Amino acid sequence: MPVVEYAGSSIEVNDEGFLVDSSQWTPEVAEAIATGNGIDELNDQHWKVITFCREDAAKQGTPPGLRRISKNSGVNMKELYQLFPKGPGKLAAMVSGLPKPQGCI
């Protein structure tokens, strides 16, 4: 597994860039992953999504799909695509330090 330097700490990620250990995640790590994926800066709306994803994953045991995020995070579908133009399906989970979502919706 590759190890990358994010915000001064060594973080283990898988081949696709998802954190191997979600507990290694910090807000600084989120910023670093975002920058590496074409998002210049994480704004309040990004943080709403990230906070929801982490809380929901902690409760459900799996990262939420986009429909679930759009219905429960206070950020709607249109906005999700504006926040993560390269594809919110993977990026929302990746920036949140969660594994790749297994759902198709």
Next chain:
Amino acid sequence: MTTTTLDEPTTSGQSTVAETVQEPQPIQRVSIICSKGSLDMAYPGLVMANGARMMGIEAMVFFTFWGLDMITEDKVDHLHVATVGNPALPMMPTMIGGLPGMEAVASKMMKKQMEDLEIPPVREFIEMLSDAGAELYACRMAMDMFKLEREELLPQVDEVLTVMDFYEKSAGSQIIFI
């Protein structure tokens, strides 16, 4: 694309192989043709289009023939699972499948299963695709055939296209027919 260059044999009799392997290019755009209007054939195209958008891939959906039912205001909420002649239901004898009410039962079962998996009803799915930036097009010829007007389609439909328009808009696309 793989380019292999075979060099001259070396003195030891073995050839050296200089290989340049280019990574396969990620898919940039998909065009999905939805031509069936039964409930079980409606979802695959919608899921494929939505999945593309989730990955940041451009997606367009072209609704033609019975696929138009999925974007027709009067029909979208009443799509059914066919219980006669549906190869996915081999356990159901044709005579049973043809009984009154069987389609309704099968459709209800499928809708329930979809709901459990957090898959939205078709109308909501179309809205979701539109919000996700997928382009939604209706087929001109099928509309003429079914005597449908633009006003009878869901508001999320971007445009009515001829098949020639479809190919123009599909430039650089992978085309998927359902």
